[in-house]
Amino acid sequence: MTARALPDTRAVEDWRYAPQAALAELWPLEAPDTVTVPAGEHFVRAIVLDTDAVVHLDLTLAAGATAAVHVVNVGSGYGRVEVTATLGAGADFTLGAVQLAGGSAMREIVASVTHAAPDATSRQIVRTVLGGQATGTVLGRIRVERGAIGTDAEQSIRAMLLDRTATANARPELEIFADDVKCAHGCAVGELDAMGLFYLQSRGLEPPRAKALMLQAFLAEALVGAEDEERLCALALAALEGLL
């Protein structure tokens, strides 16, 4: 246990969208799960959060190490998954995360990838589906430190609103202190394509099933290639059924 002070959610950027009251219930938080991946080794982790909790995985990848972290963040209350990764020379890191929230749920994914040495590669793909009065927040940071030349970092954050009453917060952040780096990022909040939905329904699909079909592909983008892709997809689809 660490004796971190409860952050003032209005003032601390990384906690800006967290609900103060729900957070107070969970305080004090457990220390982050800290993992160092030795040179040349491969690390795999799936995080499934379906309760009220804040979990934090903090990775350090030594030179040439690789890691793949996949996240399914679902549940009816407040749940936050934080993943931080610091990459050594030539390391490779993948984060694929989905979160689904309906009712008055608040889910957060906070990802921060630091390229600390040359030639590391990373990608973050986060997909959020929100219905009801739910709030989904994604903070995704890429930091490229001085000297981390040859960095190749990608980030794609997308959210889909099933109801206009849901709220998506998406904040990508790039901090680049090196030359000769490639950073690609995209961030979008949208609604299901109405014409696509009508097309599927015109062939006989009930509206919830038409929506599920369209969203399944959207979510799968984040989970493709996960070691237990099938299980994670099934969990995400089960949560999706609950929203439709």
Add this chain to the structure above:
Amino acid sequence: MLVIDDLHAEVAGKPILKGLSLTINAGEIHAIMGPNGAGKSTLGYTLGGRPGYEVTGGSVTFEGRDLLALAPHERAAAGLFLGFQYPVEIPGVSNVQFLREALNAQRRQRGETELSGGAFLQVAKLKAGLLKMDMDMLKRPVNVGFSGGEKKRAEMVQMGILDPKFAVLDETDSGLDIDALRICGEGINTIMRKPGKAVLLITHYQRLLDVVKPDFVHVLAGGRIVRSGGPELALELEREGYEAVA
């Protein structure tokens, strides 16, 4: 089979269909022609129940039922098929998955037993073969990356698999090359030229009507049927244009 009576419909507050009446009996093929913007696609979408296409008057009766009271998926289960002028791309969803689910959803709604994966694939192969479409295309996502003509052909494969009683085919011929036009036209004949079925073909060109021979031809202009006749009306239109004929 289908009785459209004094149908009025508007899109985005703009009246498009203004008192359209048309009766189609089982066993008949009707063609609708008409200038751009006349309301042909609007008629198709209104029959299909597309959101935003608001019926402000009149009625549509399909096999004795009030079609307009049904949701789009219920209209499909009742036997209606709408071939889209611009088929929609659905990324990440394969044709096979989509069509199997759609067919079984229709069968469920009708109280019929669902088809197994194997039985469905047999039907799909048969219908794809009829339209000379490669099964590999059916494994790809719905319409994604299909050429204009391939999309139209895929629509006909969908129609073959879903086996509707009544099809509204909105410019199925546009975008098809000469061979594909003949294949699709013959496909329409094979799938739909049956007692108990009917077709409403929306087209601009005689060449489709050379293959799928209509029993009746109508001219839609200004949101209404302004002239009706036999197959000769299409030829007359092609010779003389809408201005002169309607």
